[in-house]
Structures are given as C-alpha cells and as structure tokens.
Amino acid sequence: MFVVAGVSGNTGSVVAETLLAQRKAVRVVVRDAAKGEAWKARGAEVAVASLDDADALGRAFAGAEGVYVLLPPFGFADEDPASSRPALIAGITGALRSGRPAHVVLLSSIGAQHPAGTGPIAALHTLEREIAATGVPATFLRAAYFMENWGASLGGAIEGGALYNALESGRKFPQVATRDIGATAAALLVEPVGSGTRVVDLSGPADYSLDDVAATLSGIVGKTIPAVQVPIDGLKGALRGMGASAAVADLYGEMTDGINRGHVAFEPGTTRVRGATSLETVLRSLLQR
Ligand SMILES: NC(=O)c1ccc[n+]([C@@H]2O[C@H](COP(=O)([O-])OP(=O)(O)OC[C@H]3O[C@@H](n4cnc5c(N)ncnc54)[C@H](OP(=O)(O)O)[C@@H]3O)[C@@H](O)[C@H]2O)c1
Structure with a gap:
C-alpha cells in the first residue's frame, strides 16, 4: 500500500495516477472527503486527515x-x-513515528541543505531534519524551481510586451515540470530502500535563464518578448500589488536573491536526476489553460 498526500495538488495527483496505472494499492490523504470521491472511483482508498493532525495522519x-x-x-x-x-x-x-511506514518520500527543494537565506525553502530544511530524526527511511526529493511558476507571469508578459522578473536575466538555473516530479516520486516510492536518508535532486532536461524563458515564450507566441531584470525591491512591490502580504513578498524576495547568488542551488555531491519535460512543453500547456 502506498499513501499519497497532497493528491489534489500539482505533484501528488501525478504520484497517485502513476501508481494506480501500475495497479499498486493506493491510499490518498485528503482533508476534505469530497476531494477523495474521484480517487475512490479510480480504485484508491481514501483517508481524511489534515497534515497537522498527527493522530489521523498516523492512522493513514x-x-x-x-x-x-x-x-x-x-x-x-x-x-x-x-x-x-x-x-x-x-x-x-x-504521524511517521506512530504509523511507521517502511519509507517516506518528501517533496523538498533545491537549497534545502541551507537553514536560512532561502525564503520559503528554509521550512523544508527543518522538515528534512525532523523527518531524519524519526528513523523512518526517507528520500528527500529536492526539486528545482517549478516551470509552472511562470504561469503567473505569461499573460502580463504577452500583454505588456516584456517579461519582468528579479531573477538575473542571463543566469541559467535548474527548473523542472511538476509532471516529472510526480513521476520521479512514484518511481522512488516503489524502489527498494535501505535505512537512513538519501537526497535526490531533480531538474528538467536543461537549465534555463530568464532570457531563455522570454525567448521560448517569444517563439511560441510569434513576437519578441524581451526579459527585463528588475531589482528585488521591484519584485516585492509587484507581489504586494498582486495581493501578497509583506512577509510573503519578503520570503519570495529572499529566495530570488538566493537563486541569483547561487545560494539556492543543488548541494554538491548529491544524486541528480533529470526529467524529460522541456520548458517549451510546459509554457505551451500553461498558455492553453
Ligand atoms: N514552486 C516551486 O518552485 C517549488 C520548488 C521546489 C519545491 N516546492 C515545494 O512544493 C510543494 C508544493 O507542491 P505541489 O505544487 O504539488 O502542491 P500544491 O499543488 O500547492 O498542492 C498542495 C496540496 O496540499 C494539500 N494540503 C494543503 N494543506 C493541507 C493540510 N493542512 N492537510 C492536508 N493536505 C493539505 C492541498 O489539498 P487541498 O485541496 O485540501 O487544499 C493540495 O493537495 C511545497 O512544499 C513547495 O515548497 C516548490
């Protein structure tokens, strides 16, 4: 039996779909029973638990x-x-301590080896450490920047004629499609595991810069959309304008600065896996939504 949390989300849905397609027994964890119905119809067991409820989650x-x-x-x-x-x-x-599954795969992030200076990723550093302390054999799947993050910027870039971002325009950095994350997590789940923890880094088939994203978008829409690098404070202001709180804008600002400084990067010496889905494939599908 394989248990999948976050099944209504980008990656958990792919993990569950992949395992069900392999005819594995799957139990999905939802916090709203209604979101489990479609999975039940596809043959999964459904457990209702919030991820902050150790008792209910431990039973799952x-x-x-x-x-x-x-x-x-x-x-x-x-x-x-x-x-x-x-x-x-x-x-x-x-829940890991009480449920004692044979193996846990955590969706972690590039940069999670650092305790600070990574914005929202710092909480994953803590979670990795806390999971290691449970003694449950664990795989930390440290995914690169999601290619789907560009979904929030594409419409504005096409309408405004430029792709604005605080990422350094010429700096290539790892990015990955969420479909490849789900497929990789499913493959890691069914592999035999030993004890202790391991780190698996996951990126797409190539690394891409902000300029590469703008060029790929330009090619898809058939007009030139240049990348324009703005200061971190400009990014924070734009996020505030889109409804982010000051604290959330600060976290994304810190993460972006961390990418530009090479601090949000894969840990040297860890295993790197590359997914097959290109940036162009993801941008095309985001534009069709
Ligand atoms: N964006 C990036 O570039 C990037 C890069 C590396 C790693 N990551 C990490 O990726 C993770 C997000 O993955 P994702 O995109 O697959 O997730 P997602 O699409 O945002 O979905 C979140 C899932 O968690 C569920 N959920 C939320 N709160 C819950 C709770 N209290 N109890 C139980 N379930 C709950 C949601 O269910 P409901 O339907 O009930 O809301 C949903 O299924 C984050 O940890 C992030 O740090 C992101």
Missing part, C-alpha cells in the same frame, strides 16, 4: 510500504506565513 500512514508527503504552501496573503509551519512539521513527523 500505518502499514504503508511508502508514503509521499509535502509541506503545503502558505497563503499568498498570509500575514504570518511562518506560523503554520511548526504544526504541519509536527503533524507529519508525529
């Missing part, structure tokens, strides 16, 4: 060969985004 994890978990993102307008992290971390690790 019990007896599992493998568990897929993630740290749910905070709300864009959340005035105190850090405040929800400790309860989620305690819920997940408490």
Whole structure:
C-alpha cells in the first residue's frame, strides 16, 4: 500500500495516477472527503486527515510500504506565513513515528541543505531534519524551481510586451515540470530502500535563464518578448500589488536573491536526476489553460 498526500495538488495527483496505472494499492490523504470521491472511483482508498493532525495522519500512514508527503504552501496573503509551519512539521513527523511506514518520500527543494537565506525553502530544511530524526527511511526529493511558476507571469508578459522578473536575466538555473516530479516520486516510492536518508535532486532536461524563458515564450507566441531584470525591491512591490502580504513578498524576495547568488542551488555531491519535460512543453500547456 502506498499513501499519497497532497493528491489534489500539482505533484501528488501525478504520484497517485502513476501508481494506480501500475495497479499498486493506493491510499490518498485528503482533508476534505469530497476531494477523495474521484480517487475512490479510480480504485484508491481514501483517508481524511489534515497534515497537522498527527493522530489521523498516523492512522493513514500505518502499514504503508511508502508514503509521499509535502509541506503545503502558505497563503499568498498570509500575514504570518511562518506560523503554520511548526504544526504541519509536527503533524507529519508525529504521524511517521506512530504509523511507521517502511519509507517516506518528501517533496523538498533545491537549497534545502541551507537553514536560512532561502525564503520559503528554509521550512523544508527543518522538515528534512525532523523527518531524519524519526528513523523512518526517507528520500528527500529536492526539486528545482517549478516551470509552472511562470504561469503567473505569461499573460502580463504577452500583454505588456516584456517579461519582468528579479531573477538575473542571463543566469541559467535548474527548473523542472511538476509532471516529472510526480513521476520521479512514484518511481522512488516503489524502489527498494535501505535505512537512513538519501537526497535526490531533480531538474528538467536543461537549465534555463530568464532570457531563455522570454525567448521560448517569444517563439511560441510569434513576437519578441524581451526579459527585463528588475531589482528585488521591484519584485516585492509587484507581489504586494498582486495581493501578497509583506512577509510573503519578503520570503519570495529572499529566495530570488538566493537563486541569483547561487545560494539556492543543488548541494554538491548529491544524486541528480533529470526529467524529460522541456520548458517549451510546459509554457505551451500553461498558455492553453
Ligand atoms: N514552486 C516551486 O518552485 C517549488 C520548488 C521546489 C519545491 N516546492 C515545494 O512544493 C510543494 C508544493 O507542491 P505541489 O505544487 O504539488 O502542491 P500544491 O499543488 O500547492 O498542492 C498542495 C496540496 O496540499 C494539500 N494540503 C494543503 N494543506 C493541507 C493540510 N493542512 N492537510 C492536508 N493536505 C493539505 C492541498 O489539498 P487541498 O485541496 O485540501 O487544499 C493540495 O493537495 C511545497 O512544499 C513547495 O515548497 C516548490
């Protein structure tokens, strides 16, 4: 039995679909029973539990060969985004201690080896450490920047004629499609595991810069859309204008600065896997939504 949390999200849905297609027994974890109905119809068991409820989540994890978990993102307008992290971390690790699955795959992030200077990624550093302390064999799947993050900027870039971002325009950095994350997590779940923890880094087939994103978008829409690098404060102001709280804007500013400084990067010496989905494929599908 494989347990999949975050099944209504980008990556968890792909993990569950992939395992069901392989005729594996799957139990999905939802916090709203209605979101489990479609999975039940496809042959999955459904457990209702919030990731901050160690008791209910521990029952969902019990007896599992493998568990897929993630740290749910905070709300864009959340005035105190850090405040929800400790309860989620305690819920997940408490459930691992009581449910004792044979293996857990955590969706972590590039840069999670660092305790600070990474914005929202710092909470994943803490979660990795806390999961390691449970003694449950763990794989930390450190995914690159999601290619789907560009979805929020494409419409404005096409209408405004330029792709504005605080990322250094010529600096190539790892990016990955969420479909490749789900498929890789499913493959890691069914692999035999030893004890302790391992780190697997995941990026797409190539690294891409802001200029590359703008050039790919230009090629798809058939007009030149240049990349324009703005200062970090400009990014924060734009995020505030889109409804982000000051604290959330600060976290994204810190992460972007971390990418530009090479601090948000894969840890040297860890195993790197590359997904097959190109940036162009993801941008095309984002434009069709
Ligand atoms: N964006 C990036 O560039 C990037 C890069 C590397 C790593 N990451 C990490 O990726 C993760 C997000 O993955 P994703 O995109 O697959 O997720 P997502 O699409 O944002 O979905 C979040 C999932 O978590 C569920 N959820 C939220 N709060 C919950 C709770 N309290 N209890 C149970 N389930 C809950 C949601 O269910 P509901 O339907 O009930 O809301 C949903 O299924 C984050 O940890 C982020 O740090 C992101």
